[in-house]
Amino acid sequence: MSGYDPQQAATWAPRHTPVLYGHAEAEKALLDAWASGRLPHAWLITGPRGVGKATLAFRFARFLLANGPAGSAADAGPSLFGDAPVLPDSLAVAEDHPVFSRVAGxxxxxxxxxxxxxxxxxxxWRGDIVVQDVRAVIDRFSKTAAEGGYRVCIVDAADDMNTNAANGLLKILEEPPPNAVLLLVSHAPGGLLPTIRSRCRRLALKPLNEAALGAALDRLLPDLDAAERRGLAVLAEGAPGRAALLAGQGGLKLLQGLLEMVGQLPKPDIPKLHAFGDALARDRSGTGFQVMGELFRWWLARLVRGAAAGQIGGAGWTEIFPGETALARRLSDWQAPDRWAEDWEQLGRLLDRGESVNLDRKQMLLNLFAMLGRAAAH
Structure with missing residues (x-):
């Protein structure tokens, strides 16, 4: 896609990102906790994937490492005979600050x-965070801070920890050393150990509003044309990181190609369908198939919600690409929303089962269209 540059994408990684969009309330909560002098030792930063959780974690880590405890920052200000010390009013650390470059590197x-x-x-790459990874934190936290301030640990993402790793982290949370802060990023906190959740202060990030998402996309994907920008903004659902990831994966084009074939049901273009399946099968990483499956499930959920509320094409409905609204209306005529909801569940089981046992991706695609064809034939 024209708006995605892989080399530029390396600078979007949370440890490199100097700006944060749309989370002023969460940033203020962290700043106020630091300024109070009673900073909680552990934070659980939650929210949808790509919404900015890790970006906020690294932003706060840089701030703590650059400023130290609030008392030391105040002591560095004017004396008692001068003006009152001025504490920072944001978590921003300048890109030319030594801490910024060292964290980035x-x-x-x-x-x-x-x-x-x-x-x-x-x-x-391992499929989860293992206990050896957590032991490195225990070792680091057993020593004094190298620079006399905070020691900070970012777990990204806490959801990836296996049982042994989670229990290892719990030991640190139960007996945290002084001036140590743990920042746990979590997409699905309900899956974490209750004992981990109970020892963290929770900070929930919400999807960005339209203005904040637009500003983020201006920075992340400055070369997007208007059509790509509109489509990715809908797919992102307020998560700029998701928009950037989908841009790199060609998600918009992938979904459009899939839905065009769905629109041909009950008589799909068989050669085109097989060519689509062959392309997915040749991708040994499986990324294309995974993205296709996730996006199609997301789109069917969008169809169910829109049809149930009678909102397809109405207020609050933004077309992803030309013809998408007409297709959604056509599919909503095939069967009722509750039947589509049942198909959504069945399709999810099909894709999950195929991925878990590594079934042929092309065959799974053909099975998916056979299921949809039955709906179209009703």
Whole structure:
């Protein structure tokens, strides 16, 4: 897609990002907690994928490492005989600040990031965060801060921890060392151990509004044309990171191609369908199939909601690409929303089962269209 530059995308990573869009309330909560001098030792930052949770975590980590405890920051201000000390009014740390560059480069001694690691023996990224990753935090937190201020740990994402890793982190949460702050990023906090959730202060991030999302897309994807921007904004649902990821994966084009074939049911273009399936099968990483499955499930949910509320094409409905509204209306005529909801569940089981046992992706696509064809024939 024209709006995506892989080299530029490297600078979008949360540890590199100097700005945060749409989360002023959450940022103020962190700043106020720091200024109070009673900063909680653990925060659980929640919200949809791509909404800015890790970006906020790294922004706060830079702030803590640059400023230290609130008392020390105040002591560095004017004396008792001068003006009152002025504390920072935002979490921003300038890009030319030494802490910013060291955090971006992964070279700050008092910051440790826990994420899925690379398995050298298997020559692939691990599917979860393992206990060895958490032990590195225990080792780091057992020592004094290298620069005399805070020690900060970011877990991105806490949902990826296996049972042993979660229990290891719990030990740190139960007995945190002084001036140590843990920032846990979570897309689905309900899946975490209740004992972990209970020891963290929760900070929930909401999807960005239209204005904030637009500002974020201006920075992340400045070369988007109007049609791509409109479509990705709908798919993103207020999460700029999701928009950038889908741009890189060609998600908009993938969904459009799939829905065009759906629109041909009950008599699809068989050669085109097989060519689509062959392309998915050739992708050994499985990324294309995964993106297709996630987007199609998302679109069917959009269809169900719109049809049930009678809002397809009405107020609050933004067309993703030309012809999408007409297709949604046509599919809503095939069967009632409750039947589409049943198909959504069945389709999800089909895709999940196929992924879990590594079934042929092309065959799964053909099975998907066979199921949809039955709906079209009613």
């Amino acid at each position: 992964g070279g700050h001694a008092d910051l440790i990031t826990v994420e899925r690691s690379y398995d050298e023996k298997a020559d692939r």
